[in-house]
Amino acid sequence: MTSLGPELLAESLQLVLYTVVAGVLTTGGVLVEQASLQHLGTGEAMIALWLGALGGLMLYAGAYGVGYQKVLSKYV
Numbered sequence: 001m002t003s004l005g006p007e008l009l010a011e012s013l014q015l016v017l018y019t020v021v022a023g024v025l026t027t028g029g030v031l032v033e034q035a036s037l038q039h040l041g042t043g044e045a046m047i048a049l050w051l052g053a054l055g056g057l058m059l060y061a062g063a064y065g066v067g068y069q070k071v072l073s074k075y076v
Contacts, residue, residue, distance in 0.1 A: 032058060
């Protein structure tokens with residue numbers, strides 16, 4: 001049985017952490033965008049715009065910032 005070296009363990013832990021952060025940010029962004037659309041439907045335009053901007057930022061950070069730049073470009 002081979003043992004994991006500390007370098008491999010650190011890289012694996014980093015990959016798992018980045019993947020979880022990207023998933024949480026992306027899922028949160030989708031949920032915030034959905035809330036934005038609900039507020040827009042009820043006529044609360046200012047809150048809808050604020051939530052839309054926040055959701056877009058979360059989607060960008062999760063999918064592109066962490067998911068693409070940290071996970072895919074480094075590990076694939």
